[in-house]
Amino acid sequence: MTSSHAFIVVTGGHGLIHSVDNRDMRLEKGMIVFVPAGLSIVIEGSTELQYYRLELMVAEVKEDTASRLSITGKPMHQEPPAFISDSDRLPFIELNYSPWSSCLTSLEQIMRGQTAHDWLDQWEIQLRFQEWFRVLLRQNDPEIKSPADRARLQSSIRYIREHYDQPITVDELAAEVRLSRSSYTRQFKRITGKLPLDYVNAVRLERSKLLLQLTDDRLHDIAQNVGFNNEYYFGRRFKQYTGVSPGLYRRHHRQEARVFAPYLEDFVLALGIKPILQTSHCSWGRQQYLGLEDVPEFDVTQLDARFNETNIPEFIMLNNGYQRWNLERFEQVAPTFYMEHQGEEWRSILKSTADVLGKVNRVQNVIDAYEDKAVEAKGQLARYMRGQTVAFLRISATEITLYGNQYGYVGPVLYQDLGLTPHFRVQQWANQSRRISIGLEQLCQLEADHLFITFDTMDSAHPGEERKLLERDEWKRLPAVKSGHVYEVDFMTWMNYGVISHGKKIDDILRFMA
Known part of the structure; x- marks a missing residue:
């Protein structure tokens, strides 16, 4: 018996939803079904059937005795949404949400936040649900009057x-x-x-x-x-x-393919496939965090490099940086797949990789393992950090780069998955950017409690030149430097989008801060 209005959002498999009066609706991936309050239902499906169930509640925000805002709720029985018609005549209502990937992303974020204890985190989850609900209403009501x-x-x-x-x-x-x-x-x-x-x-x-x-x-x-x-x-x-x-x-x-996937090896390996080559760079080296010591290297900076007879791939995967390395020249060697997703959409990249490599059954386990790890780490960090601020810098011989809090290699992990608080200069200067270059004057204003740093050797004329900033007075006067809260991390681990990379970022953060 549904005690409140509910949505069934089907994310996989197929099945049926039955009402008490024997009226049924088929359930398939991509469907959203509205179930009115007070209706007895039975959901049947194959073992692959997966779905979210969201119940509508009336939220009440009040200040409790501890002077902290709290959110309580009660089931919504009255004032149903505008798209609901006569529930006696039509017990189930099928709705749509487009694009579907956006719907899933929103629900995944809401789901990850269910364990939040801090009232600000709880409020953020409420806002995410309200936005999802608003889009659902707009897409299923306006312009279709009847x-x-x-x-x-x-x-x-x-x-x-x-x-x-x-x-x-x-x-x-x-x-x-x-x-x-x-x-x-x-x-x-x-x-x-x-x-x-x-x-x-x-x-x-x-x-x-x-x-x-x-x-x-x-x-x-x-x-x-x-x-x-x-x-x-x-x-x-x-x-x-x-x-x-x-x-x-x-x-x-x-059968497993012999895959060459420059700078996508993280995703391939996460799905249980070892690539036949691993990417290396003349300045950055290889992605040592992947542990592919026995896999030959392919230096992408050699723009005329070729495969030898022992490592010719059967399948090639390229991300949107392929033109930088002239990798499209290998289209004639093997079938080539071009990954169109942005790096921040690592779940979509993983799913696309799994689809074309025949590893779809592994995707959800990989994503779930990461999200469980992030939720646990977030709880540990919340107890330790208590509002202290964080920033991340990439330092080279010629440039200081500050990474934003919403996009890029680190922002989504640090500030979204783990709930760390960015220094206000991060939000002010790089809120809508993956990264920005800052000068010494701006660096002096970056008074974050904790700094993560990594060194880029690309522009170094001699070994160690990228570290010259550490000798300057402007650097030594930073609060994080004075308090010993500066943490150096591996360049290739942190300058990647993959799920293995993100998991190791979490390991580093916990090692330093919790």
Whole structure:
């Protein structure tokens, strides 16, 4: 029995949700189902079924006897959201959130914050939920005035999911729900974030991925089974959608590939695959934190470097820095996958890597292990830090670089995952930037209680030149220097986005500060 209004957000697998009056709704990945208060439900699913359940509460903020704000709540029974119609007639309401990746990111952040004890952290989680809820309401209410129109459009989406293997046209879909083609297309995109035919193809391609993994069917047969009448067109759309061909996708799910993934080795290794080469740099060296001592090095700064006969890859993965190293020249050597996600989206990078390498079943365990580690570390640090401020500097022979609190290699880990407090100059100078260059005058204003530093040898004319800043009076007068709260960390470990890298950042922080 649902004691309050609730949302079921399906993140994996499939199943059914049953109401007491035997009205059912199919559950699939990507669905959001609203369940009104007071309804008896049963959720059934395969072992792969995964979902969030969010209950709506009325929050009350008050000051308690300890003069600290507290948040209490009670179930919401009245004043349901605007998209709810007659619950007796329609017990479940399917909603949409676009883009789906943004929905998952918000829910992951909310979930990670559930163990927060500090009232400011609790309030931040409330704000994140309010923003998620606001987007959900806006995407499922405005511009679709009639509840009947909304229901018909949701029915159209269900039709696509159930009949993707049949010929489908936009004109037929629009006519079925009694809307003009232009109105149907506009409202469909508002709900799903995709044009109707793009949505149809996405459903077909997700199904084809499953068939490629689980069957030995010919590509022609798979194309026909999911609704493509042309194998060539299927192959082209599949590569556009996943980044690899259907045949290569299947092969990676059957056997481990020999992978070359410059500066993406962290993600590959986290999924249990050892790359055949590891990236090195003439000034920075290799990523020693990965422990790949027995893997040959490939120096990306040698712009004409080639593979030798013993380490020719079968598959190449490149991030958005490939042009800097002239790595696109290897497209003729092996199938090449280009990672389009930004570094801060490391979960998306990990999921894309797992998808093209056939390791999807490992992704959630890797993410969960990191998040459990971050939550535990955050609790330890909260007891020790008590509002003390932190900043991170990258120091070279020619430049002092301050990293921001929202983006970059370190900000999301230090200030978001671990909840450390950035010095106000970090927020003032680099709030919307990954990093900024600062001079000695600005350095003197960086009066953080704790400083993490790493040294970049790129511009050093001789060994140790990057450390000359430590001899200056401006440096010695900093509060963190005087109190002995300056911590030097490994350059390659901290100048990476991977989940292994982030985990080792947490280890370093706990070693120094907790």
